[in-house]
Amino acid sequence: MIVDKLKNIDVYKGLSPDIFAGLKFLQSAQPDIEVGTYPITDKVKAIVSEYETIADFTRGYEAHQHVIDIQYPIRGLERVKWSPIEGMNVNIPYDEAKDRTFYKDPSPQGTHVDIGNGIFAIMFPEDGHGPQHYVNKPELIKKITIKIAI
Numbered sequence: 406m407i408v409d410k411l412k413n414i415d416v417y418k419g420l421s422p423d424i425f426a427g428l429k430f431l432q433s434a435q436p437d438i439e440v441g442t443y444p445i446t447d448k449v450k451a452i453v454s455e456y457e458t459i460a461d462f463t464r465g466y467e468a469h470q471h472v473i474d475i476q477y478p479i480r481g482l483e484r485v486k487w488s489p490i491e492g493m494n495v496n497i498p499y500d501e502a503k504d505r506t507f508y509k510d511p512s513p514q515g516t517h518v519d520i521g522n523g524i525f526a527i528m529f530p531e532d533g534h535g536p537q538h539y540v541n542k543p544e545l546i547k548k549i550t551i552k553i554a555i
Contacts (some may be wrong), residue, residue, distance in 0.1 A: 406487055406518075406527065406528055406529065406532045406534070407430075407526065408518045408520070408524065408525070408526045408527075409524070409525065410523050410524055410525075411428070411431060411432050411477070411523050411524075411525060412418060412523065413431065414428040414431075414432055421553075423448050423449050423474065423553045423554075424527065424553060425508050426445050426446050426449050426457050426487040427445060427449050427475045427551035427553055428475065428525070428551075430443070430449075430451050430549075430551065431451075431475065431477050431479075431525060431549055431551065434451075434479055434549055435451045435515055436479050436480050436547065437499065438453055438467045438479065438547070438549070439453065440453050440454060440455055440525060440547075441453055441527070443553070444545075448553060448554040449551060449552070449553050449554070450551070450552050451489075451549050451550070451551050451552075452549070452551075452552060453479075453547065453548070453549050454547070454548055454550070455545060455546065455547045455548070456486075456537065456545070456546065456548070457543055457544070457545050457546075458481070458483055458537055458538060458539035458540070458543050458544055458546055459537055459538065459539060459543060459545075460467045460484075460538070460539065461528065462486070462535045462536060462537045462538060463485070463537070464485065464496065464497055464507045465496035465497065465507040465508050465509045465533075465535060466487075466490070466496075466507065466508045466509070466511060466533030466534060466535045467482050467505050467506070467507055467508075467509075467533065467534055467535065467536070468490045468505065468506055468508060468530060468531070468532065469505055469528075469530055470499070470504055470506075470530055471530075471554060471555060472504055472552045472553055472554055472555060473516065473527060473528065473529055473530070473535070473552075473555055474526065474527070474528040474532075474550055474551065474552065474553075474554040475525055475526070475527050475528075475550070475551035475553070476520060476525065476526050476536065476549075476550050476551075477520060477521070477524075477525040477526075477548065477549050477551075478520055478521035478526065478546045478547065478548045478549075479521075479547050479548070479549055480519070480521075480547040481520055481521055481522040481534060481544050481545065481546030481547065482505070482539075482540040482541075482544070482546070483519070483520055483521055483537065483538065483539075483546055484517050484518070484519050484520075484538035484539065484540050485517060485518055485519075485520060485526055485533060485535065485536045485538070486511070486515065486516075486517045486534065486535035486538065487515060487516055487517060487518060487528075487532060487533065487534055487535075487536050488508075488511030488512045488514075488515030488516075489512055489515075489530070489531055489532065489533065489535045489552060490506075490508050490516075490533045491512075491531065492510075492512060492529055493508035493509065493510050493511060494508065494509050494510045495507070495508060495509075495510070496508055496509040502545045510516075511533065517538070521546070525547055530555070
């Protein structure tokens, strides 16, 4: 997982042109962006959603086999729990259509990050991530998730 500020995205130019395209989209997006899906390149799309943050994301830690996620609340803050999936147990089996498995029993070295307010997170296939948690209190957030096909 990578956590950083949007103002630092030039650091990621050499990491991947697809990741950089997604970060450029985040950097230029405005808080009034409409909920929906936005194609960026052939391999990159943005999904804008709104939801209320919660105390406990009961499905567990999500991980993908065929996409990298970049997550960024453009309005509000969100706590995302993180754990490497190695050694975790499956909570909800792999769904091929949605390219996701949910895991439980996080690593003792698992942690969390609070994203939004200029801070984004990049999750790779080995990164279990539990989104939708509130930071201080539940709030309605608007979040952009960049999906990068790998």
